[in-house]
Amino acid sequence: MKKYVNLDNVTSNKSFSDMRKWQKERRTKVKDLSVNIEQCPTKKVTEINENRNCTSFTWIGHSTFLIQLNGMNILTDPVWAKRMGFQKRLTEPGISLADLPEIDLVVISHGHYDHLDFPTLKKLKGNPHYFVPVGLKSLFTRKGYQKVTEMSWWENAEVKEITLHFVPAQHWTRRSLTDMNTSHWGGWIFQTPLETFYFVGDTGYFNGFKQIAERFKVGTVFMPIGAYEPEWFMADAHISPEDSVKAFLDLKAKLFVPMHYGAYRLADDTGPEALDRLYREWEKQQLPGEQLKVLLLGETVIETGK
Structure with missing residues (x-):
């Protein structure tokens, strides 16, 4: 059976002793899980259901976005699951499944359960x-x-005047004991003559961002920032907030929209911690405030004048 690999053959393999070390570390940490990412008080459910002309994007939570582009309703890594393993979901999805419009296109970044949920x-x-x-x-x-x-x-495909590209990420995947890395992982780029959206998926920091920048003029990037702690364990597969800013600069993108934080406790960091580190790094790099768009759960950005 074919096994898929990362660029430069970077692996995320961790031993049983690594797992034991992490679990021992985790027991020494005290984290405040009572403060969570907030729901948007003014959700545009009616507008997104009636929208056929404007470009928009809505953060549902974790790595799930509803993107409306060229009259199509697109979902990224749709996961409304109330639990992930033994852990209960920390925040409700920003829009209920019942309130979604009919979906035309779904992209999946990889097979991990927090990105691919068949229910x-x-x-x-x-x-x-x-x-x-x-x-x-x-x-x-x-x-x-x-x-x-x-x-x-x-590779790329044309769907209703959108060119869909599958691009590299640095990660791994598994859904059972026997299927480790038997499917690939990556990000998705949605390209039209007017704009380019890049859904990064799940990744560590890697040279692929520079390669992507050589091929695409990225406008909006949906960038993961969470599940990075402890970094000695997670860095190969999950990007830290600081490295996500570095990746944004590599991409020369116009707008940074953070994701992959605050919904599930996949590592030791919390959603507010990830956001705090992102804000501090943004300030440290002296980047324009208008290039960072932190969304509340269920918040929609509708672009006009396209």
């Missing part, structure tokens, strides 16, 4: 076309999904 997919309205990393289509087919396209790094 969620079953409840989506519409008949979406799924775009998945190479190696994952067979799983979708076994579960009865027909409209599935799998792609390798740097």
Whole structure:
């Protein structure tokens, strides 16, 4: 069975003793889990259901966004799961599944359960076309999904005047004891003549950001910032807030929208800690405030004048 790898053959393999060391460290830390990312008080549910013309994006939570582009409703890594393993979800999704419009297109970054949740997919309205990393289509087919396209790094597809590109990330994947890295992982770029969105997926900091910048003029980047602590354990697969800013600069992008924090306790950091470190690094690098858009859960940005 084919096994997929990272650029430069970077691995995220951790030993049993590494796991023991992390668990021992974790017991010494006291974290305040009572402060969580807030819900947006003014959600635009009616507007996104009626929108057919404007470009918009809405943060549902974790790595899930609803992107409206060229009249299409697109979801990234749709996960409405109330639990992840033994951990209860810390924040409710910003928009309920029932309040979503019909979905045309779904992209999956990789097979980890906090990014690929079949119970969620079953409840989506519409008949979406799924775009998945190479190696994952067979799983979708076994579960009865027909409209599935799998792609390798740097491949692209045209969907209603949107060019969809699958680009590298530095990560790994597994859904069972026997399928470690038998499918790939990556990010998705949505390119139109007017704008380019880059959904990074799940990644450590890597040279791939510079390679992506050589090929694309990125406008808005949906960038992970959480699940980085302890960094000696997580850094190969999960980017820290400081390195996410470095990646943003590598990309020469216009707008940074943070994600992958505050919903599930996948590591030792908390959502507010991740945001605090992001703000401090942004200030340290003296970057313009208008280039950072931190969303509340369920918050929608509607672009006009496109």
